[in-house]
Structures are given as structure tokens and as C-alpha cells.
Amino acid sequence: MQSKEQREDEFKSFDLAHRDRLRRYAYYLSGDWHQADDIVQKALTKLFAAWHRVEPGGAPAYARRIVTNVYLSHRRLAWVRRERATDDMPVQRIEAPQAEVELRLTVAGALDKLAARERVTIVLRYWEELSVDETAAAMGCSAGTVKSQTSRAMGKLRRLLAGTRVPAGA
Amino acid sequence: MEHHDHTEQLLLQGRPDDPVPPSGMDIKQVMRRGYRVQARRNAAIGGAAATGIAAIAAVLALSLTGIGDEQTPDAARTFPAGEGFDFNPATAAYPPDHPVYDSPDPVGRELNTAAKDAFGDLAVDAGIFDADALDYEFPSDEAALEVMEEQGGDYYAALSELGFNLEQFNFAPRAIDAKGGQASLRAYVALDSNEEAENLAYGIAGFQPGGWTAEPGPTGDVAFPQHLITDEASWTDEAPEFATETLDDGRILMTADHGCALEAAVMYPNGSALTSWWDLDCEGQGHQMSLQDLAAAMLAMPQIDYDTSELAPVEFLDMQPAWPVDESWPAAADADAQASLDAAVAVIDGAFGETERHDGGAVGLPTGTGEVEQRTYTTDVTMPFNDRLDVSINMNVRYFLPGGWLPGLPPEGAGTGPYLVDCGAPGDDKDDVCAETEVDGRTVATRTWCVADDCSWFIAAYDESGWAVLIETSVNGGQVDGYGLEELTALAAALPAPTYDPAEYETD
Known part of the structure; x- marks a missing residue:
């Protein structure tokens, strides 16, 4: 087993190289930087x-798996569920130049309507661009x-995003 | 432009692209917390993986058979040998991949229910938890199926979703590496679920037939077949009082009394086993339990009829064994490691310009259940240029000294196992390209993994003298001129030999 110092050095190197990517993944899942x-x-x-x-x-x-598990644990907490409980997403029309921003808000809102594991699946497949096996x-x-x-x-997203338009130029 | 069904396009365009804000996270504080978490789990790591203990064989001055009969609810229980195997199960094992449970697992239910009955009062009487900790019901199959249907995930993920992972005696299946990951043993493991405790108080494991021997000996992935209980010193510096007794019904009971901890194992006629450890007072917790009561609880557990359909004899590739974990090795090898890494970085600088070398040195990488390790020298470097997203490019360089790994690519369909480059399993739908080539007399295995414009490379060069070097790097947003597979392959093949004493690493 490596020494404490070397173990810490190795971990710090990992943190240096991967922390921001993990934070972005966690942000994709939670929608909140904090x-x-x-x-x-x-x-x-x-x-x-x-x-x-x-x-x-x-x-x-392995780190991504732990982030997934921690996120799912967070979602089990009542306050998180309460915070995320909203009405069905309204159908939105997207128009440039704010179209991209509004689309992100619309998609984020739709993802919030999914069960935690469904959201994780979609984020991993479409935003983290992982394969089925990696997911x-x-x-x-x-x-x-x-x-x-x-x-x-x-299927759920299709219903939630029905009527949402892809911004011009896409 | 509007599509008839553009959900995927909306999803992809709706991906947040705001920059990652600065992080105020204190990595030193993270590590301090990590040490505390690890301290709580130390007992689990050592015990759950293999349930180990210590040396001399003593005679247990108890009539263990009598204890078992007295306390077993159904004294008429029998322990049939079953149909047996056409091969020696001790030298057989399971595929290295983890089993997935897409339906309720009756074995998990039986173990959980039986363990609560057999060990519940024992743990309460020992002061490990209060009686109300046992005031729970195992989730019904209907409830688990509902969660699986609603949220996906396998049966054990559903049990976790239902909160059962927070209860005591919650068994979950585990694959335990054998022969450096070439195959695995299978077990169901339950650990003390009190995460607030400084130390886990117990671990119980139900081992499926295959890959282990009833003989006591050093536990973990040290030998094959593996030992489930050892009579050598482990919890303390002293060997435990160790005893073995074969019961009339064919079961074998082994116990080890370490003074501050107790361990026991039962081997069943059908080739399965049950092990448990109890950390009672090794850290001053003040729990109390008699060996007789533990033996009675162990014998009150039923023989489990596990699924052994994937158990098969295995022919392991000839591999120089990994090294027993040696905490003194990294310090002893540090000078050699620094010289090796400095020399490697000089070659990298020559190829790509002056890099920034980060910390690093000699690192033992535990494999399998953690009793053995690969000896490596590793560091990270940051390239003097960024990728197309203007993000810095890092490269990890890791030398592997001989022992505990195999050269080349893993066989198709196999997991990484003891190989250094993971090329995924068949059916992977990612753009994952693996190749094995010869460059300047060295075998080089490469894995290129690209998702859209983001590419990662894992390139291992193997020297015929027995060492290897693995480089790992990635770029985002598109190819970077002069920093791709071709250049990195050439680099790996050109890295200098690490400094070490070959004589120390020679094997017969």
C-alpha cells in the first residue's frame, strides 16, 4: 500500500485533472452549482x-459512479424532492436570440419531471455522451x-417537450 | 427548422453550456473526511472481502455441536450435499463480471431474513445496536418490482431506493477478484449499516461454492483457491485461538478468538460457506459477545442453495504474481521512481515541448481484495498547449514493474482483469478502438475512445524485460495537431526503462 503522502499526491493529481468534469456532470444532474x-x-x-x-x-x-449514487441519495431527501416539485412544463415557443437560453431552461424543467434514475440515464447518455454499457x-x-x-x-420527454421548437439555425 | 420528433435534438441543444464556476472546495479537507470514512470502514475492507484472521490451531473447549442443536429453531434441519459438481469447485470460479439482478433475488431475501433471526439478538445483546434497529420488514417483491418498473435499476438498486440499505443485515451480492481479476468468487455481504459509528462492528458473508478452500490460510486474492478464514495474526499482533470442528450433519465450523474481535466460518455440505467477523473492542468500543453465542448464531443460519450455473473450471493465464502489500515499499522505491519519472518527462518534453510535472512517485496499487498490489511509478504532466476548448491537456504516466499484470489486450468479451488497457465488452456502442502493434521492438496496446469530438487515449507499451508503461490522456473539442494516437503511440514506445533492480523481480 502506498504511503499516505503518495496516496494524497496521487489523489490530488486526480482531483486536479477531473474535478471540473465531475462538477459539470453533477450540475447536469442537479441543475444547481451549489x-x-x-x-x-x-x-x-x-x-x-x-x-x-x-x-x-x-x-x-468510478468517480462518476459515486457522483451518480450521491446524487440519487440527495434526490431521496425530502427537501430536494419538495424543491423540485413543480407543475407540468408549459409548452414553450423558442425564438432567437434568447432561444438557446430558453431552450436550456425548458429542457432543464422537463428533466426535472423525470424520476431520478431516468434523469441520470438521459444525462449520461445524451449529455455525458456515454455508451449504453458505460451508462x-x-x-x-x-x-x-x-x-x-x-x-x-x-417517451416522457417527448410529451413534456411537445410543441417546443428547435431554435432557428440548429 | 422544426422536426416532427426532435426530442433528441432538443436534448442535445438544451445541454447547459455555462462555464464551470471557480470551486472553493478544499481538497485537504476532503481527504481528511476521507480518512474518517475509511477508518469507519477499515474493518469492513479487511473482513468483508475475505473475512480473515490468524494463526495457531487451538482446541475450542466447547461442544459446538451441542450449542448449535440447542439454539437452532429447527433442529431437524438437514444439510444435503446437493448434486455436486463434475469438477472440483475449489479450483473453479465465476466470470469476472458482476451479476445483475433483473428480478427479485430469493437468495438475498433468505439471507437477510435468516441473518436477522440468527444474529439480531446477538448484536443487540453485544450492545452493537438497540433492539429497535431490528424493527423493520424486508421489502416485498411487489414493492421492489414497482420501484424497478418505475425507476429502472436492478433488484438491489430497488432495495436501496426503498431504504433497505440503511437497515442492519442487508446483504448485497459481490464479485470478489481471483487471480488478479481473471475470474471471481461470488458472495453476499452484509456490513454494519451504522455509518455514524467510528468502526463497523460486523461483517457477514455468504460465499457461493467455487474458488475457495475450507483450509485456513491467508485470505484474499493471495492464493487460489482462496482461504475464507486464516489462523494467523490479523486483528491484533497475536494469533487468535483457532478451532475447527466437523459436525455430524456435515458442516464444518471454524472459530477464531482474537480477544477484541471474533470471527467464524461455517462450510456447508453443498459447497457454500458463511463467514462473519465482529469487532467488539479493538478500538475500545466496549461490545461484548461470547464465542459460544457467535457459534450458535452461525449454526442457526441455513444452508443456502446458490445459483452456481456460471461456476466453471478455469485455466488461468500464467502471470507473475502481484506483490504482497508492503507499506514500506513506496518510500524505499522513491528515489528510483523519481529518477524514472524525470527521465520519462524529459522524453515527453522532447516530443511535445516543456510540460509541467506534478507530484508523483512510487505507488502500490492494491488489486483484488487488497492483499496484493502492483508496483508502479506514476505522475501527471500538463502539456504546454491546450485543447480546442482551451482546456489544459493532462497526461498520466504510470510505469508498471513486473508482477500482477498481463501484457497486451484482454481477450474479447473479458473485463480488464489483470490487463492494463480496458477495451470494453462486445456490444459496446461507443467508438472504442483497440489495437495491438509492435513499435521498435515493444508491444504496444492502444485504446482510442472518442465521443463526438472528445477523445481519450490509453496506450501501454510492454518491454520484453518485464516492465510496462501506460499513458492516459484526453482532448476535448477536436483533434489537436501533433497530439494524437500516432504521436502518443510513438511516445509510449520511446519512454525509457524505469529504474529498478531486475534481480528483485525475477521469478522462477
């Missing part, structure tokens, strides 16, 4: 506690579950 930072801080703590068991090259994927690894489920969950979530 929550994202809270999630990543907890995830890095858990990652460091398990650092001696992390395989070479596997740390980024399954990040979520601790089978590839089949990812596929069925993606299909179900996309």
Missing part, C-alpha cells in the same frame, strides 16, 4: 476513502435496464 459542489465534495470524500482499491485507469468511471456501469444496472429506462424517459 448542489453540484456538495455532491462532488461528498463523492470525492468517498472516492478518497476507497482510493487504495481503485484500479489504474478506472478512477474517472450501465455508472448506474450499477444492466444494459437492458438502461435501454428500457432511456426509452421510457424519452
Whole structure:
């Protein structure tokens, strides 16, 4: 087992290289930078506690899995659920030049309507651009579950985003 | 432009693109908290993975059979050997991948229910938790299926979603590495769920048949077949009082009394096993439990009929063994590591311009259940140029000294196992291209993984003298001229040999 100092150095190097990417992923999931930072801080703590068991090259994927789990734990907290409980998304018409910003708000609102695991699936597949198998690894489920969950979530999004227009120039 | 069904396009365009704000996170504080988390889990890491203990064989001055019969609710229980195997299960194992449970798992239910009955009062009497901690019901299959249907995830994710992971005696399946990840043992493990406690108080593991021997010995992925309980010193510097007894019904009971901790194992006639450890007072917790009561609880557990359909004899590739974990090695090897990494960085600088070298040195990478490790020298460097998103490009360089790994790409469909480059499994829909080439007399394995305009490269060069070097880097937003697969492959093949004493690493 490596010395405390070397273990810390290695972890600091990992943090240096990957923290912002993890924060962005957590932000995709939570939609809030403060929550994202809270999630990543907890995830890095858990990652460091398990650092001696992390395989070479596997740390980024392992970290993403921990971020996923911490996010899902957060979502189980009542205050998070209350905060996210809103009415159905209104149909929006998008017009340039604010179109891109409004589209993001609309999509974020629609994602908030999904169950936590559905949201994670969509974020991993479409925003983190992971494969089915990588998504399954990040979520601790089978590839089949990812596929069925993606299909179900996309069905919901299709309804939630019905009437939303793709901005001109897309 | 408006599409008939443009949900995917909306999703992709709706991805937030606001810049990542500055982070005020204190990484030192994160690590301090990490140490506290690890301290709480230390007992789990050592115990759950293999449930280990210590040396000399003593005679347990108890009639263990009598204790078991007296306390077993159904004294008429039998422990059939079952149909057996056409092969020696001790030298067989399971595929390295983790099983996924897409439907309720009756084995998990049986273990959870039985353990609550067998160990509940024992733990309460020991002062590990209050009786009201046992005031829960195992989630129904209907409730779990509803969550699985609603939220996806497998059965155990659903149990977690239902909050069962917060209860005591919540067993979950685990794959335990064997022979450096070439195969695995399978077990169901339950750990003390009190995360507020400074130290976990117990771990219980139900081992499926395969890959282990009933003989006591050093635990974990040190040998194959693995030992589930050892009679050598572990919880303390002293070997425990160790005892073995074969019962009339075919079960074998082993116990180890470490003074401040107790351990026990039961091997069943059908080839399965149950192990448990209890940290009672090693950190001054003040819990109390008698060996007799623990033995009675162990014997009150049923023999489980596990799914062994994937258990098969395995032919392991010849691999120089990994090194027993040695905390003194990194410091002893530091001078060699720094010289090796400085020399490597000089070559990288020659190829790409002057880089910024970060910290690094000799690092032992534990593999499997953590009893053995690969010996590596590693550092990170930041390139003197950014990628097309103007983000700095980092490269991790890691030398692997001989022992605990295999050269080349893993066989198709296999996990990473003891290989240094993970090329994914069949059916991966990502753009994941792996290749093995010869460059200047060295074998080089490459993995290129691109998602849209973001690419990562994992390139390992293997020297015939037994060492390897792995570089890992990525760029976002498109190719960077002069920094791609071709250049990185050439770099890996050109990196100098690390400094180490080959004689120390020779094997017969």
C-alpha cells in the first residue's frame, strides 16, 4: 500500500485533472452549482476513502459512479424532492436570440419531471455522451435496464417537450 | 427548422453550456473526511472481502455441536450435499463480471431474513445496536418490482431506493477478484449499516461454492483457491485461538478468538460457506459477545442453495504474481521512481515541448481484495498547449514493474482483469478502438475512445524485460495537431526503462 503522502499526491493529481468534469456532470444532474459542489465534495470524500482499491485507469468511471449514487441519495431527501416539485412544463415557443437560453431552461424543467434514475440515464447518455454499457456501469444496472429506462424517459420527454421548437439555425 | 420528433435534438441543444464556476472546495479537507470514512470502514475492507484472521490451531473447549442443536429453531434441519459438481469447485470460479439482478433475488431475501433471526439478538445483546434497529420488514417483491418498473435499476438498486440499505443485515451480492481479476468468487455481504459509528462492528458473508478452500490460510486474492478464514495474526499482533470442528450433519465450523474481535466460518455440505467477523473492542468500543453465542448464531443460519450455473473450471493465464502489500515499499522505491519519472518527462518534453510535472512517485496499487498490489511509478504532466476548448491537456504516466499484470489486450468479451488497457465488452456502442502493434521492438496496446469530438487515449507499451508503461490522456473539442494516437503511440514506445533492480523481480 502506498504511503499516505503518495496516496494524497496521487489523489490530488486526480482531483486536479477531473474535478471540473465531475462538477459539470453533477450540475447536469442537479441543475444547481451549489448542489453540484456538495455532491462532488461528498463523492470525492468517498472516492478518497476507497482510493487504495481503485484500479489504474478506472478512477474517472468510478468517480462518476459515486457522483451518480450521491446524487440519487440527495434526490431521496425530502427537501430536494419538495424543491423540485413543480407543475407540468408549459409548452414553450423558442425564438432567437434568447432561444438557446430558453431552450436550456425548458429542457432543464422537463428533466426535472423525470424520476431520478431516468434523469441520470438521459444525462449520461445524451449529455455525458456515454455508451449504453458505460451508462450501465455508472448506474450499477444492466444494459437492458438502461435501454428500457432511456426509452421510457424519452417517451416522457417527448410529451413534456411537445410543441417546443428547435431554435432557428440548429 | 422544426422536426416532427426532435426530442433528441432538443436534448442535445438544451445541454447547459455555462462555464464551470471557480470551486472553493478544499481538497485537504476532503481527504481528511476521507480518512474518517475509511477508518469507519477499515474493518469492513479487511473482513468483508475475505473475512480473515490468524494463526495457531487451538482446541475450542466447547461442544459446538451441542450449542448449535440447542439454539437452532429447527433442529431437524438437514444439510444435503446437493448434486455436486463434475469438477472440483475449489479450483473453479465465476466470470469476472458482476451479476445483475433483473428480478427479485430469493437468495438475498433468505439471507437477510435468516441473518436477522440468527444474529439480531446477538448484536443487540453485544450492545452493537438497540433492539429497535431490528424493527423493520424486508421489502416485498411487489414493492421492489414497482420501484424497478418505475425507476429502472436492478433488484438491489430497488432495495436501496426503498431504504433497505440503511437497515442492519442487508446483504448485497459481490464479485470478489481471483487471480488478479481473471475470474471471481461470488458472495453476499452484509456490513454494519451504522455509518455514524467510528468502526463497523460486523461483517457477514455468504460465499457461493467455487474458488475457495475450507483450509485456513491467508485470505484474499493471495492464493487460489482462496482461504475464507486464516489462523494467523490479523486483528491484533497475536494469533487468535483457532478451532475447527466437523459436525455430524456435515458442516464444518471454524472459530477464531482474537480477544477484541471474533470471527467464524461455517462450510456447508453443498459447497457454500458463511463467514462473519465482529469487532467488539479493538478500538475500545466496549461490545461484548461470547464465542459460544457467535457459534450458535452461525449454526442457526441455513444452508443456502446458490445459483452456481456460471461456476466453471478455469485455466488461468500464467502471470507473475502481484506483490504482497508492503507499506514500506513506496518510500524505499522513491528515489528510483523519481529518477524514472524525470527521465520519462524529459522524453515527453522532447516530443511535445516543456510540460509541467506534478507530484508523483512510487505507488502500490492494491488489486483484488487488497492483499496484493502492483508496483508502479506514476505522475501527471500538463502539456504546454491546450485543447480546442482551451482546456489544459493532462497526461498520466504510470510505469508498471513486473508482477500482477498481463501484457497486451484482454481477450474479447473479458473485463480488464489483470490487463492494463480496458477495451470494453462486445456490444459496446461507443467508438472504442483497440489495437495491438509492435513499435521498435515493444508491444504496444492502444485504446482510442472518442465521443463526438472528445477523445481519450490509453496506450501501454510492454518491454520484453518485464516492465510496462501506460499513458492516459484526453482532448476535448477536436483533434489537436501533433497530439494524437500516432504521436502518443510513438511516445509510449520511446519512454525509457524505469529504474529498478531486475534481480528483485525475477521469478522462477
